[in-house]
Amino acid sequence: xxxxxxxxxxxxxxxxxxRLLGDRRLILAANRGPVSFSALADGTLRPRRGSGxxxxxxxxxxxxxxxxxxxxxxxxADRRAARSPAALDHAMPHEAVRLRFASVPRSVFEGAYNVIxxxxxxxxQHELWNLPERPMVGASTMRAWRxxxxxxxxxFAAAVLTEVPRRxxxxxxxxxxxxxxxxxxxxxxxxxxxxxxHFTHIPWPSSSTWQVMxxxxxxxxxxxxxxxxxxxxxTRRYAHNFLRSxxxxxPDAHVDYHTRAVLRRGRTTLVRSYPISIDVAAxxxxxxxxxxxxxxxxxxxxxxxxxxxxxxxxxxxKNIIRGFAAxxxxxxxxxxxxxxxxxxxxxxxxxxxxxxYRNYGRKVQDAADRINARxxxxxxxxxxxxxxxxxxxxxxxxxxxxxxxVNPLIDGMNLVAKEAAVVNQRDGVxxxxxxxxxxxxxxxxxxxxxxxxxxxxxxxxxxLRAGVEHEDITWWLRxxxxxxxxxxxxxxxx
Amino acid sequence: xxxxxxxxxxxxxxxxxxRLLGDRRLILAANRGPVSFSALADGTLRPRRGSGxxxxxxxxxxxxxxxxxxxxxxxxADRRAARSPAALDHAMPHEAVRLRFASVPRSVFEGAYNVIxxxxxxxxQHELWNLPERPMVGASTMRAWRxxxxxxxxxFAAAVLTEVPRRxxxxxxxxxxxxxxxxxxxxxxxxxxxxxxHFTHIPWPSSSTWQVMxxxxxxxxxxxxxxxxxxxxxTRRYAHNFLRSxxxxxPDAHVDYHTRAVLRRGRTTLVRSYPISIDVAAxxxxxxxxxxxxxxxxxxxxxxxxxxxxxxxxxxxKNIIRGFAAxxxxxxxxxxxxxxxxxxxxxxxxxxxxxxYRNYGRKVQDAADRINARxxxxxxxxxxxxxxxxxxxxxxxxxxxxxxxVNPLIDGMNLVAKEAAVVNQRDGVxxxxxxxxxxxxxxxxxxxxxxxxxxxxxxxxxxLRAGVEHEDITWWLRxxxxxxxxxxxxxxxx
Numbered sequence: 001x002x003x004x005x006x007x008x009x010x011x012x013x014x015x016x017x018x019r020l021l022g023d024r025r026l027i028l029a030a031n032r033g034p035v036s037f038s039a040l041a042d043g044t045l046r047p048r049r050g051s052g053x054x055x056x057x058x059x060x061x062x063x064x065x066x067x068x069x070x071x072x073x074x075x076x077a078d079r080r081a082a083r084s085p086a087a088l089d090h091a092m093p094h095e096a097v098r099l100r101f102a103s104v105p106r107s108v109f110e111g112a113y114n115v116i117x118x119x120x121x122x123x124x125q126h127e128l129w130n131l132p133e134r135p136m137v138g139a140s141t142m143r144a145w146r147x148x149x150x151x152x153x154x155x156f157a158a159a160v161l162t163e164v165p166r167r168x169x170x171x172x173x174x175x176x177x178x179x180x181x182x183x184x185x186x187x188x189x190x191x192x193x194x195x196x197x198h199f200t201h202i203p204w205p206s207s208s209t210w211q212v213m214x215x216x217x218x219x220x221x222x223x224x225x226x227x228x229x230x231x232x233x234x235t236r237r238y239a240h241n242f243l244r245s246x247x248x249x250x251p252d253a254h255v256d257y258h259t260r261a262v263l264r265r266g267r268t269t270l271v272r273s274y275p276i277s278i279d280v281a282a283x284x285x286x287x288x289x290x291x292x293x294x295x296x297x298x299x300x301x302x303x304x305x306x307x308x309x310x311x312x313x314x315x316x317x318k319n320i321i322r323g324f325a326a327x328x329x330x331x332x333x334x335x336x337x338x339x340x341x342x343x344x345x346x347x348x349x350x351x352x353x354x355x356x357y358r359n360y361g362r363k364v365q366d367a368a369d370r371i372n373a374r375x376x377x378x379x380x381x382x383x384x385x386x387x388x389x390x391x392x393x394x395x396x397x398x399x400x401x402x403x404x405x406v407n408p409l410i411d412g413m414n415l416v417a418k419e420a421a422v423v424n425q426r427d428g429v430x431x432x433x434x435x436x437x438x439x440x441x442x443x444x445x446x447x448x449x450x451x452x453x454x455x456x457x458x459x460x461x462x463x464l465r466a467g468v469e470h471e472d473i474t475w476w477l478r479x480x481x482x483x484x485x486x487x488x489x490x491x492x493x494x
Numbered sequence: 495x496x497x498x499x500x501x502x503x504x505x506x507x508x509x510x511x512x513r514l515l516g517d518r519r520l521i522l523a524a525n526r527g528p529v530s531f532s533a534l535a536d537g538t539l540r541p542r543r544g545s546g547x548x549x550x551x552x553x554x555x556x557x558x559x560x561x562x563x564x565x566x567x568x569x570x571a572d573r574r575a576a577r578s579p580a581a582l583d584h585a586m587p588h589e590a591v592r593l594r595f596a597s598v599p600r601s602v603f604e605g606a607y608n609v610i611x612x613x614x615x616x617x618x619q620h621e622l623w624n625l626p627e628r629p630m631v632g633a634s635t636m637r638a639w640r641x642x643x644x645x646x647x648x649x650f651a652a653a654v655l656t657e658v659p660r661r662x663x664x665x666x667x668x669x670x671x672x673x674x675x676x677x678x679x680x681x682x683x684x685x686x687x688x689x690x691x692h693f694t695h696i697p698w699p700s701s702s703t704w705q706v707m708x709x710x711x712x713x714x715x716x717x718x719x720x721x722x723x724x725x726x727x728x729t730r731r732y733a734h735n736f737l738r739s740x741x742x743x744x745p746d747a748h749v750d751y752h753t754r755a756v757l758r759r760g761r762t763t764l765v766r767s768y769p770i771s772i773d774v775a776a777x778x779x780x781x782x783x784x785x786x787x788x789x790x791x792x793x794x795x796x797x798x799x800x801x802x803x804x805x806x807x808x809x810x811x812k813n814i815i816r817g818f819a820a821x822x823x824x825x826x827x828x829x830x831x832x833x834x835x836x837x838x839x840x841x842x843x844x845x846x847x848x849x850x851y852r853n854y855g856r857k858v859q860d861a862a863d864r865i866n867a868r869x870x871x872x873x874x875x876x877x878x879x880x881x882x883x884x885x886x887x888x889x890x891x892x893x894x895x896x897x898x899x900v901n902p903l904i905d906g907m908n909l910v911a912k913e914a915a916v917v918n919q920r921d922g923v924x925x926x927x928x929x930x931x932x933x934x935x936x937x938x939x940x941x942x943x944x945x946x947x948x949x950x951x952x953x954x955x956x957x958l959r960a961g962v963e964h965e966d967i968t969w970w971l972r973x974x975x976x977x978x979x980x981x982x983x984x985x986x987x988x
Contacts, residue, residue, distance in 0.1 A: 128625060136816060136819060137946045206702060208731075211944065214950050316625075325632065363627070452630065452707060452708070453709070455633060456708050
């Protein structure tokens with residue numbers, strides 16, 4: 001017998017989930033799943049936990065709501081698994097998650113993922129193009145758009161629709177990130193009653209950045225997002241930029257900046273910000289584990305008294321080269337720090353198949369070598385790079401930092417800033433780019449820097465600790481569930 | 495005896511000038527002057543007419559108002575001339591312009607011009623940085639800012655103040671472009687009664703672009719512009735972007751988006767758009783000259799039936815490589831055009847001392863070579879580059895074009911678009927980037943393209959003619975004079 005809600009203690013998030021879903025499952029679609037597959041020598045499929053910030057964040061959802069997660073089949077092994085629902089169910093026996101794959105031929109996925117989503121949309125939205133030369137959007141790119149990206153989004157819609165029980169009234173569907181801008185429209189056509197939301201995890205730049213792109217692409221993306229009931233972004237600025245984009249590119253849309261809503265073709269889409277966060281308890285648990293504490297002691301033993309730490313995927317938006325150059329400026333200007341300071345850089349390998357990333361990695365190493373050549377004493381490096389994916393070690397680094405440097409050129413949110421704030425044990429300073437999404441929430445507790453400003457960044461490397469405990473990952477999820485529930489109840493509209 | 499105003503026919507511009515100035519001279523400050531100097535072998539100074547779009551535009555002003563023009567002494571010969579007002583007066587005996595130089599030591603000018611204004615501000619405002627690597631704003635850049643740019647602006651202010659008659663009440667002073675963002679403040683301190691305006695000839699990007707820059711630079715620039723009574727920009731979008739920048743960077747400023755005014759420290763600055771234009775009659779006169787008509791006939795004789803024309807300074811913001819790539823796409827997709835079409839590219843050498851410009855020039859030539867290798871027939875090039883500064887020839891090209899391609903990545907205004915519209919003789923089509931300032935005025939009469947969209951640009955290369963006759967250069971000037979006169983009369987305020 002189930003107890004009546006008021007008789008047991010439930011968390012605000014659980015209450016939000018219950019209110020939105022009732023007896024339904026939440027259907028969530030994102031490019032990466034909680035599990036991916038590889039094929040062993042004998043042909044059997046082996047599941048492996050997914051990694052990456054979005055997966056980590058979305059995996060929290062399954063602790064609070066029954067979930068069907070539709071992901072891309074990204075490899076041949078995934079495509080094989082997609083044909084065997086039993087293998088999928090078997091892969092995650094211990095969780096409240098049902099995994100399903102949207103599966104398209106490899107060439108379609110390549111066009112969607114390796115021509116459009118990552119090299120084009122991700123770079124554009126991070127404003128990282130060297131515009132006089134790249135991108136060239138010609139026939140092959142437009143083919144990848146139509147036959148890759150559009151096709152993959154349709155496949156996602158079809159996979160989602162398969163998972164919607166026919167008798168479910170108003171199925172609740174959440175779509176995620178820049179891979180899936182066009183998935184809502186075909187879902188909406190088939191199920192006009194769906195409660196649909198999309199959340200963009202990366203920045204949404206100003207409309208003038210989108211303006212360089214072919215009209216078909218920018219218009220279809222904006223129109224695609226407007227098939228949702230809610231279009232969510234990391235910050236108010238990104239949400240505002242989206243409203244401006246819609247106004248610029250879709251003449252038949254009516255944009256209301258006051259209510260942050262768009263009316264188009266008889267439908268209203270709310271445009272909202274839901275700053276994403278971390279699982280504070282889990283982060284602190286890992287940082288406080290015996291292994292992490294031992295690693296922290298080892299790092300302390302190998303470093304000097306003052307420690308600067310950064311943790312990033314090794315990629316151009318993270319602004320790692322200028323971070324080192326600013327540290328070099330610090331060494332130049334404060335000779336007293338030279339013998340007493342170590343910079344520990346925990347850099348996670350990322351998209352090493354992309355030439356820009358490899359070139360960038362080489363220049364990062366060159367910058368570290370240059371500083372070590374100038375300032376190393378008695379053979380002890382002043383800049384130490386840890387180039388590996390070791391989350392516990394990176395958290396260990398954050399616990400012992402006097403300064404945590406988070407200086408991206410642009411970043412949708414940046415969870416390292418939030419992790420640093422909850423695990424640091426040394427009253428460390430958080431030096432944070434004003435251009436990171438996290439800055440909007442954390443401005444009061446950090447030292448702000450402008451990303452190209454070496455002197456300002458050097459100067460900011462000096463004591464503080466912020467508190468993000470109450471705006472954590474459940475807060476991010478709960479606010480979205482509540483907005484969707486109100487829509488479902490007909491109470492919240494533009 | 496002077497006739498009363500109503501007894502003689504005066505143009506609207508002359509009336510505006512009279513209303514603003516009364517018996518005063520207009521004092522105009524801009525980096526380049528109407529004349530620069532070179533030293534002959536015997537040491538005598540030879541004056542030479544200045545060139546460039548801003549000089550050409552501002553030179554029109556002298557036809558309508560008595561003018562004192564303060565310019566940078568850019569060379570050693572200019573600095574010598576600066577010490578000899580007689581030489582300056584002698585250099586321009588036939589004009590109603592009095593020329594004076596703001597003269598600073600060469601090292602100061604180098605820092606202001608070749609470290610800050612052109613490589614930093616111009617690139618930033620055109621959003622042409624390859625941001626993961628450039629710019630690095632470190633100690634040497636900040637020194638060039640303080641000891642170069644700030645110092646040059648103070649020197650300009652001092653030179654302007656020297657030209658203001660002590661008895662003049664409310665002297666009328668117009669400052670121009672990105673070299674002089676900080677000149678108004680010291681002028682205002684010395685002459686609180688001055689009627690001061692600044693006009694930015696290049697784009698003003700969104701505040702998120704400025705956000706990457708050191709706070710000192712972005713704040714001082716915004717504050718510097720607010721020492722003017724009017725801050726003018728080419729388009730409403732740029733004016734809006736400036737208002738947002740002020741709101742982001744100057745917490746003590748109150749921004750009113752409705753009246754487009756900023757109140758700060760008791761002063762109001764109006765923020766306005768004044769789209770710049772051309773001297774229609776002069777342009778048509780040159781295009782209709784015997785020399786230009788003969789040159790047009792020669793060009794026709796060397797080209798095939800259909801002619802595509804572009805006219806640009808050879809630099810990265812003009813998007814010349816993609817223009818050629820789009821033409822290549824046109825040749826691929828319309829085989830019938832291959833034997834019948836010629837692309838005439840009139841490219842004017844620009845800042846060849848800057849490495850990025852030289853590299854870009856090489857790639858432009860490579861693209862032309864590639865297309866000629868593919869599509870030339872019987873040794874006749876399909877793409878012909880004219881790499882020289884020959885204005886009459888470029889206008890001749892515009893008269894005979896079937897298509898004029900103006901596809902910049904970003905452009906403050908772009909006067910080629912307007913020149914094409916008034917000189918073309920073949921009912922040619924104007925293909926125009928949506929990201930050019932001129933697009934805001936000319937949208938109805940052109941084929942719009944997105945700058946990275948090769949297929950769209952190729953498709954747009956197909957007939958039209960716009961009318962810009964009434965919004966010409968006198969209209970640009972007159973509207974500013976009128977706003978300033980109203981301020982002087984105390985009638986126009988935020």
